[in-house]
Amino acid sequence: MSKKSKIFSSILKSNRKAISYFYYKYIFLIIIFGCILTGIIFYKLDAHIILFGDTPSALGEYVKTVATGLGGALVILGLWINNRRVAEQTRQNNIAEKGQINTRFKDAATLLGSGNVSSVISGIYALHQIALESSEEDDIQRRYVNIIHDILCTYVRENTDTIINEDTGKEWRVNSEPTIVIQTIMKVLFKNNEFIYSDYMTDLSNCVFEDIDFDNAHFSNVDFTKTKFIRSTAQNCSFTSCYMENSFMDGMDFSDTSFDKVIFDSSHIKNTSFVSATLKECDFWNTIIFNSNFDNTRLNNVDFKDCIFEGDITFNNTILEKYTLEEIRTKSDILTKLTNNI
Incomplete structure (x- = not known):
């Protein structure tokens, strides 16, 4: 790339925002005046006679043709700009939704760590709902499915306690969480019809x-x-x-x-x-x-x-x-x- 090309490219990059603003604000005027100017130039070149013959109505037909072309161009441009706006709005909505999921995930994880049984169960279902929604998104968003799967499995494993009989030294394991909590985790992991966790290796070793x-x-x-x-x-x-x-x-x-x-x-x-x-x-x-x-x-x-x-x-x-x-x-x-x- 030549030195002049590099300088021109640098100017475009540094002024991209200003150029974009000017483009979207005045594009309609640019197209209108561009079409009129093109029509005048072709008129000077006798395009109306070439297209419609040397008749009194040739000029009128030519003007209608130019106007029709101008109208079509403006309609196409309007649709394109509208699609760009919809795409941008969708992008902004996705960003907002991801932010909401992050907040919901933190809130649900907090509930899971509470000592109240009803709050823990609410946290389990909240995490599972986030996993269901994330399973239908892109790869980045789908990471929540694996994370939530690991959290629920770890919760079951870590809430298994070992009790030691001081007299005999015998050890046995018990579940420190109420049965309803473990039952709920088993339900969302293995009884959901979506099978969203089936691709992952599940570690439920040393559990009760x-x-x-x-x-x-x-x-x-x-x-x-x-x-x-x-x-x-x-x-x-x-x-x-x-x-x-x-x-x-x-x-x-x-x-x-x-x-x-x-x-x-x-x-x-x-x-x-x-x-x-x-x-x-x-x-x-x-x-x-x-x-x-x-x-x-x-x-x-x-x-x-x-x-x-x-x-x-x-x-x-x-x-x-x-x-x-x-x-x-x-x-x-x-x-x-x-x-x-x-």
Whole structure:
């Protein structure tokens, strides 16, 4: 670029605002006078005779043509300017909306940190609503979905306390938050029809879920490692690519639930129902299973390798019904690959 071009470009940049103001203020006058001047020039060149012939009405027809062209140009210009104004207004509205979301996010997070149960629940729903709205926006705005997902999961994990018996030294974990709070978080994370959090890996390890209703929930890519499930229901749910290693389950109801690629290794499962469930590509290696029911369960490539079966364990009306528990714990991976799976 030559020195003159650089100087001219610099002048344009430094005076862009003034040029823009002049342009939008006088553009209509510029077009009007430009069209009139062009019409006069072509008139001097006998354009009216060329277009309409050497007749008394030629000049009138020519003037009408110029006026029509001028009117069309002004209409097009007006539409363009109006579109620019609408676009600018939309941009300003988006900026204002983003500012409002920032404020709403801070207010909702503050509610979540309050000690009042109703305020905490309000904060949960407020954050979820922001996530729903943000999920339909651009990539920058969508970041709120991931942030809110992490906040809610962290809230559940951090509100799990460990209690130590001073006499025996025995430790056990309890949830320090009321059940209704945990229930609400589970509802917005896994029972929403929009599935806005399904793309994220969910960490709910080392948590306690007691007396929670998981019915009809959808769990995908969730880490439940070392988590306790006590007297909760998870009927008609779906678990896909989930980790439940070293978990503890007592009094759980997984009836009519689907498990696909779920790992239960080294867990302790007692008094739990898997009636009419579907287990596909699941592992129960080194798991203790006590007084649990697998009746009418569809088993496809399920491995109970080295499981410890205690109490009353039933596999009625399943592909493993005719086998002993010892056979199940040693070769279930082969037995459940059979093509005549129920």
